[in-house]
Amino acid sequence: MSHKYNVSCPSGFPEWTPAQERVQQDWIRVITEVFEANGFMPITTPMVEREENLVAKGGDPKEVYVLKRLLDEDGDTSHSGNALRFDHTVPLALYVARHLNDIAFPFKRYSIGPVFRGERAQKGRYRQFTQCDIDVIGSGEVSLLNDAQMVAIIVQIFERLNIGKFKVRINNRKILTGLFRSLGVDAGKIKSTLDHIDDLEKIGLKKVTEALTKDGLTNAQVKAIVDFTKISGRNDDILAQLEEHVSGEEYEEGVRSLKMVVDGLRSMDISNEQCQVDLAIARGLDYYTGTVYETNLLNEKGDINTSLGSICSGGRYDDLAEIFTGKKLPGVGISIGLTRLLAQLFDAGIVKTDRSSPTDVLVIAMSSDVLSQALEIGTKIRGFGYKTENYLENKKVGKQFDYANKLGIPVCVVIGEDEVKNGDEVQRKDMRDGQQRKVKISDLQNDLDALLC
Amino acid sequence: MSHKYNVSCPSGFPEWTPAQERVQQDWIRVITEVFEANGFMPITTPMVEREENLVAKGGDPKEVYVLKRLLDEDGDTSHSGNALRFDHTVPLALYVARHLNDIAFPFKRYSIGPVFRGERAQKGRYRQFTQCDIDVIGSGEVSLLNDAQMVAIIVQIFERLNIGKFKVRINNRKILTGLFRSLGVDAGKIKSTLDHIDDLEKIGLKKVTEALTKDGLTNAQVKAIVDFTKISGRNDDILAQLEEHVSGEEYEEGVRSLKMVVDGLRSMDISNEQCQVDLAIARGLDYYTGTVYETNLLNEKGDINTSLGSICSGGRYDDLAEIFTGKKLPGVGISIGLTRLLAQLFDAGIVKTDRSSPTDVLVIAMSSDVLSQALEIGTKIRGFGYKTENYLENKKVGKQFDYANKLGIPVCVVIGEDEVKNGDEVQRKDMRDGQQRKVKISDLQNDLDALLC
Numbered sequence: 001m002s003h004k005y006n007v008s009c010p011s012g013f014p015e016w017t018p019a020q021e022r023v024q025q026d027w028i029r030v031i032t033e034v035f036e037a038n039g040f041m042p043i044t045t046p047m048v049e050r051e052e053n054l055v056a057k058g059g060d061p062k063e064v065y066v067l068k069r070l071l072d073e074d075g076d077t078s079h080s081g082n083a084l085r086f087d088h089t090v091p092l093a094l095y096v097a098r099h100l101n102d103i104a105f106p107f108k109r110y111s112i113g114p115v116f117r118g119e120r121a122q123k124g125r126y127r128q129f130t131q132c133d134i135d136v137i138g139s140g141e142v143s144l145l146n147d148a149q150m151v152a153i154i155v156q157i158f159e160r161l162n163i164g165k166f167k168v169r170i171n172n173r174k175i176l177t178g179l180f181r182s183l184g185v186d187a188g189k190i191k192s193t194l195d196h197i198d199d200l201e202k203i204g205l206k207k208v209t210e211a212l213t214k215d216g217l218t219n220a221q222v223k224a225i226v227d228f229t230k231i232s233g234r235n236d237d238i239l240a241q242l243e244e245h246v247s248g249e250e251y252e253e254g255v256r257s258l259k260m261v262v263d264g265l266r267s268m269d270i271s272n273e274q275c276q277v278d279l280a281i282a283r284g285l286d287y288y289t290g291t292v293y294e295t296n297l298l299n300e301k302g303d304i305n306t307s308l309g310s311i312c313s314g315g316r317y318d319d320l321a322e323i324f325t326g327k328k329l330p331g332v333g334i335s336i337g338l339t340r341l342l343a344q345l346f347d348a349g350i351v352k353t354d355r356s357s358p359t360d361v362l363v364i365a366m367s368s369d370v371l372s373q374a375l376e377i378g379t380k381i382r383g384f385g386y387k388t389e390n391y392l393e394n395k396k397v398g399k400q401f402d403y404a405n406k407l408g409i410p411v412c413v414v415i416g417e418d419e420v421k422n423g424d425e426v427q428r429k430d431m432r433d434g435q436q437r438k439v440k441i442s443d444l445q446n447d448l449d450a451l452l453c
Numbered sequence: 454m455s456h457k458y459n460v461s462c463p464s465g466f467p468e469w470t471p472a473q474e475r476v477q478q479d480w481i482r483v484i485t486e487v488f489e490a491n492g493f494m495p496i497t498t499p500m501v502e503r504e505e506n507l508v509a510k511g512g513d514p515k516e517v518y519v520l521k522r523l524l525d526e527d528g529d530t531s532h533s534g535n536a537l538r539f540d541h542t543v544p545l546a547l548y549v550a551r552h553l554n555d556i557a558f559p560f561k562r563y564s565i566g567p568v569f570r571g572e573r574a575q576k577g578r579y580r581q582f583t584q585c586d587i588d589v590i591g592s593g594e595v596s597l598l599n600d601a602q603m604v605a606i607i608v609q610i611f612e613r614l615n616i617g618k619f620k621v622r623i624n625n626r627k628i629l630t631g632l633f634r635s636l637g638v639d640a641g642k643i644k645s646t647l648d649h650i651d652d653l654e655k656i657g658l659k660k661v662t663e664a665l666t667k668d669g670l671t672n673a674q675v676k677a678i679v680d681f682t683k684i685s686g687r688n689d690d691i692l693a694q695l696e697e698h699v700s701g702e703e704y705e706e707g708v709r710s711l712k713m714v715v716d717g718l719r720s721m722d723i724s725n726e727q728c729q730v731d732l733a734i735a736r737g738l739d740y741y742t743g744t745v746y747e748t749n750l751l752n753e754k755g756d757i758n759t760s761l762g763s764i765c766s767g768g769r770y771d772d773l774a775e776i777f778t779g780k781k782l783p784g785v786g787i788s789i790g791l792t793r794l795l796a797q798l799f800d801a802g803i804v805k806t807d808r809s810s811p812t813d814v815l816v817i818a819m820s821s822d823v824l825s826q827a828l829e830i831g832t833k834i835r836g837f838g839y840k841t842e843n844y845l846e847n848k849k850v851g852k853q854f855d856y857a858n859k860l861g862i863p864v865c866v867v868i869g870e871d872e873v874k875n876g877d878e879v880q881r882k883d884m885r886d887g888q889q890r891k892v893k894i895s896d897l898q899n900d901l902d903a904l905l906c
Contacts, residue, residue, distance in 0.1 A: 042478055045462075047581055067571075070512075070536065097458075145845040264828070372716075389491060
């Protein structure tokens, strides 16, 4: 009796269908093209780094996967001191530390690939997921125009991905933290106050007010903060209102920075509809010290689609890698959580996954006697630029059509004895409407162009 | 005093430079396009599978990396029962087992991505490396024309990658094993005899003869085998000679199969120069049961470049996943060991890595007063289809040119006060020859086309 294997994917390690994977590859291609169109360089760091370095930059020991060999040569099965990366930021910091003297600053790089976290598996949480990151790192400083450029890149990407209307929302954390301080919020509560503001859209005003109050903020502080986050209008109106507020140096620096970014957006032809200042955007990560971004799809009314969460987020940070480099390296970056985002879009039916195969044209031989001619026609059609597959198994024509239907192949070209005898024509079937007709080989390219372009 | 971190890459986990990574991405793009042009579907299985399944299909416990969390929530630091994949074949077998009822056979898939082996680190051996695999899996059987198609795909890939002349060499293992049996080689020595033949090109005839003799083969057997592997000529001549030999059923089946593949190559317009039958090709893996392939670059004289080894190999197998599926699923596939191959080509200077940045055009502002205009010009040039980067930092023009030179950016466009005043022209500098001239903005696209196309 044979051993029974459990062949399912380990929990938290997802596997796309071919149709889903084709969408993912298409997205990665578009994202890569936009990153490169803006002059960003590809960096692919190893999946594996020294455990010590990952933990030093915030890796949660409960989530970091370390590697050990199933059986070490000396019988030692302790781990190797190496672990799987949990994001692209720590590897970026290590890359910069490794190559500090060779890098031309500002260093503009992108990284696309899987990262690993040993999280408790649950819906929407993965243990392996693909992140698409882009960052600009400066030596000493890096212009605020880079913060504006991040928005331009987000806009270019999601316009090309064609998943409906979206909006980038932008803020500067110093505006919020400066405000909190000027309102007398305890230094020790600045971080948790930011986190509560970040929850506004998720859990609503009432719960956030309760949480802030529970944290010990006075009613007056809570009211001032909540009212502040509600300031709305066009970007220039908001900035004008912000400039009237007097809330200390940190706040003012935040407002000046945000204004420079908004001015940059104008020079880059980014409209107020594409990028809106929103003072309630805070972001969870400790890491960010200036500009912060979120991007959301809009519903039919033009409001934020809150069910999907942010589809691209990021921000500015003061310190990428001082512990590794001894140098001040500020930066700004954004990240697309591709696995999670696509899973949501597949679930919501926003992205279609109806074609498993890339094949445009399946070439069918009616009998094995004409396979050789079918191969020649296949080579010819591939030469037209169409993804072309010859059905090579010795099966009845009906089975071959079934195969095309099952994979979503749109067009079949059929070669039979008659066609070979005549020598100059084939049968062509559009699988989408079932229409079949004879086409002269000399007309085949035009015929396929009309069907497939 | 700050802690000193070792930021180097863990041993065996390589990191490309951006210039090398750009080549790798370009190769992956070409390989993907050819796989898809022939109708193969993308499958991306998780990097992580159940340890038991990996070991069941040949994973060496000394090389399989298992995962454990650095600190489990309950303090248990034993491993999770999951491990990193060591090739794409076992994940393919598991994928087929997972989706057996949904798959349209013949199942044609490709997988491109990293795999992991805890090998002893040494030059040319990596613990993480990228493999590009393509396989056709049949239900019950799969046509020998697929074996020919693999050759067509290898030819399409390496012609496009443009790394010089190459040759695919092909054989059928049954011809060798049938011959060995008919010569009276012990059943227990068939495998080691194959392995010795596989070493012929690497260690030479003398050493292989010694090894075969040491294994207990008679002088007559060794001579017959060695003479057989030397049979040469054009493919049809070799086949004619093979058909004259009488060596039993297994041998004859091998010859018939090889003939069908060679006939298929002819229908696919693959020339004898592109694919040569070579009876000394054996391949190491136990796994293969029929057609086997190697691909080599040729030196200036047109001979095999033996210093590089095979750049793409593969073969036919009878059983992909019977232990997981209970079904007979034969297949044929090829694999490109991308990391190892590129490392060799970089070392040998066969592939150039002189451009770190994808940027075609760097737009330089002579002062921060004209940055806004420079951004507008940048957007315009990006619209022409060129990868365009604005230098956004407030630095002297000389520093900006240095940046372009360091990254290998071929063209700079410079915006100064004069250009803004005139409003209709820019300075354009070709960084490769240092030529600089004024260009009207209305002529800029033609000018850049002439420089960059």
